[in-house]
Amino acid sequence: xxxxxxxIFGGSGQIGRNLIRKLTKNNFKVTVVTxxxxxxxxxxxxQANVGYxxxxxxxxxxxxxxxxxFKKTDLCINLIGILFEKKRGNSxxxxxxxxxxxxxxxxxxxxxKHFIHLSALGINEAKDSAYANSKxxxxxxxLKNFPLATILRPSVVYSVDDNFTTNFMTLLNRxxxxxxxxxxxxxxxxxxxxxxxxxxxxxxSNNIYSKIVECVGPEVFxxxxxxxxxxxxxxxxxxxxxxxxxxxxxSASIFEIMPKPLLTRDQLNLxxxxxxxxxxxxxxxxxxxxxxxxFDEEVxxxxxxxxxxxxxxxxxxxxxxx
Numbered sequence: 001x002x003x004x005x006x007x008i009f010g011g012s013g014q015i016g017r018n019l020i021r022k023l024t025k026n027n028f029k030v031t032v033v034t035x036x037x038x039x040x041x042x043x044x045x046x047q048a049n050v051g052y053x054x055x056x057x058x059x060x061x062x063x064x065x066x067x068x069x070f071k072k073t074d075l076c077i078n079l080i081g082i083l084f085e086k087k088r089g090n091s092x093x094x095x096x097x098x099x100x101x102x103x104x105x106x107x108x109x110x111x112x113k114h115f116i117h118l119s120a121l122g123i124n125e126a127k128d129s130a131y132a133n134s135k136x137x138x139x140x141x142x143l144k145n146f147p148l149a150t151i152l153r154p155s156v157v158y159s160v161d162d163n164f165t166t167n168f169m170t171l172l173n174r175x176x177x178x179x180x181x182x183x184x185x186x187x188x189x190x191x192x193x194x195x196x197x198x199x200x201x202x203x204x205s206n207n208i209y210s211k212i213v214e215c216v217g218p219e220v221f222x223x224x225x226x227x228x229x230x231x232x233x234x235x236x237x238x239x240x241x242x243x244x245x246x247x248x249x250x251s252a253s254i255f256e257i258m259p260k261p262l263l264t265r266d267q268l269n270l271x272x273x274x275x276x277x278x279x280x281x282x283x284x285x286x287x288x289x290x291x292x293x294x295f296d297e298e299v300x301x302x303x304x305x306x307x308x309x310x311x312x313x314x315x316x317x318x319x320x321x322x
Contacts, residue, residue, distance in 0.1 A: 004027070004028050004029070004074045004075070005028070005029050005030075005031065005072060005073045005074045005075075006023055006028045006029070006030050006031070006073065006074065006075050006076075006077065007030075007031050007033070007069055007070065007073040007075070007076045007077070008020065008030055008031070008032050008033070008076075008077045008079065009033050009060060009076075009077070009078045009079060009080050009103070010078065010079030010080035010081070010118075011030070011032035011033070011034070011044055011079065012032070012034055012040040012043055012044055013079060013161075014157070014159050014161035014162055014193050015079050015118070015157060015193055015196060015197060016032070016044075016079050017043065017044070017047050017161070018159070018193050018194060018197045019077070019079070019197045019200055019201070020032065020044070020047040020048055020053065021047050021048065022197050022198075022201050023201065023204075024047070024048035024049065024052040024053060026201070026205075028052070029051075029052055029053075029054070030048065030052065030053050030054070031053075031054045031055075031056060031069060031072075031073065032044050032053065032054070032055050032056070033056050033057075033058050033060065033066075033069065034055060034056070034057060034058075035057070035058070035059060035060065036057065037055055037056075037057035040055075041055045056069065060080070060099055061094075061098075061099065061102075063102065066102070066106065067106060070106045070107070070109075070110045070112070071110060073110075073112065074112065074113050074114075075112055075113050075114040075115065075116070075204065076103055076106075076107050076112055076114075076115045076116070077115075077116045077117075077118075077200070078099075078100055078103050078115075078116070078117045078118060079118045080095060080099065081095065081096065081118065081120070082095050082096075083131070083163075083264075083267065084256075084261055084264050084266070084267070085130075092130050092131055092133075092134035093134050093137075095134075096131070096134035096135050096137070096138045097134050097137045097138040097141060099138075100117055100138040100139075100141065100142050101138065101141035101142065101145060103115065103117075103142075104117075104141065104142040104143075104144075104145035104146035104149055105145045105146070107145075107146045107149070108145055108146045114148070114149075114150065114203075114204060114207075114209070115142070115146050115148070115149040115150070116149070116150050116151075116152065116200060116203060116204070117138075117139070117142055117149060117150070117151050117152070118152050118154065119135050119138070119139055119151050119152065119153045119212075120132070120135050120153055120154065121153045121154060121155045121189075121214055121215075121216070121275050121276070121277075121278075122155075122270075122273050122274060122275045122276070122278075123135045123136050123153070124136065124278065124280075125273045125278075126269065126270050126272070126273045128269045129266055129269045129270040130266050131266050131267070131270060132270060139151050139212070147210060148209045148210055149209075149210070150203050150208055150209060150210070150211050150213065151211070151212045151213070152196075152199065152200065152203070152213050152215050153212060153213065153214045153215060153281070154191050154196050154214075154215040154216070155188055155189040155190060155191055155214075155215065155216045155217065155275045155276065156188050156190050156191075156275060157190070157191055157192075157193055157196055158190050158191075158192060158193065158295070158298070158299070159192060159193035159194070159298070160301070160302040161193070162193070164190075165230060165299055165303075168226075168227065168230050169230050169233075169234055169303060169305075169306040170306065171262075172227070172230060172231055172234065172236055172238055172306075173234060173236065173306045175238065176238065176239065177238060177239035177240070177241045178227060178238050178239070178240055178241065179241055179242075179243040179248070179251075180223070180224055180227070180240050180241060180242045180243060181223075181243050181245075181248050181268060181271050182223075182245075182271060182272060183224070183242050184222055184223045184224025184225075184227065184240065184242070185222050185223070185224070186222065186223045186271055186272070186273070186274060186275065187220055187221070187222055187223075187274040187275065187276050188220070188221055188222075188223065188226065188274075188275045188276065189216035189217050189219065189220045189221075189275065189276045189277065190217045190219070190221070190226070190295050191215055191216055191217040191284075191291055192217065192291065192293035192295075192298050194293060195215075195217065195284070195289075195291040195292065195293050196215055198289055199213070199215055199284045199287075199289045202287065202288065202289045203287070206287075206288075208287055211281075211282060211287070212281045212282075213281065213282055213283065213284060213286075213287060214277050214278065214281050214282070214283045214284070215283070215284045215291075216276065216277055216283060216284065216291065217291045217293070217294075217295065218290070218291050218292070218293075218294060219294060219295055220276055221295070223271075224240065226295075227240060228240075229295065229296060229299070230299070230303070233296075233299055233300060233303040234303050234306040234307050235307055235308065248263075248268055249265060249268060251263070252264055252265045252267070252268045253265055
């Protein structure tokens, strides 16, 4: 069978690496675009056998160079997203609206078989979040330019390579207390990275078009419940301190000065809204790919890195502590 060609933007992250492995194992040739080949290529090139992966360095807004890549591909997948704005053009509008719109336009122009875009869950309700608004505007632009696109909206994605559970466990390991914003009542339905990439591959292999699909795990937890589970997994006891909103906003405005802020005011606004299925769109279960990996079981596989004694720790996880 002739290998299909897939163009991926955002291939060096946890989702991208997992997806590259899955696609190349199923006879796809993958071209990954990165802005810094010297920093990212050593990670990307180890994800597939020789001949199945090509790494291209390019500015994602260099339309002339991007066009050349579209001439040689069958489908395009966009995984690029940012959680906070940076300098040098990395604004929510540029990354979440302008760039996806460009990819959709080129997908239609070059008659691609598919364009898959990774968005985010809960963005319709978060009207006071610049992040959410840019995501919604990006989705609208995509469907206008390429109506056959498939947009996936995952809840928070976790794995050993994430910036969610690993950051939380690092903070819980170091801090004597942990702040709970909005009393920790915000709901999430965490989806494991492998479940999400299984869904992406299912969309590709079954030619699922023109849909917004909400991608969630099999469980729903509040933020406080997630923190308690992580504390149990790393065998720590910490004070969980509800944070008054004025103090939370003040601390977020200070954190924003950092190169990699722990929290921004926009993220604080976003945290007001539940990150679970809305009931307005189909879910990954509805299209035949229910999530099968459970939060406790998966995080237990790598939480030892934050435990006393590390991998030699004798303490075993007890789910009844939750």
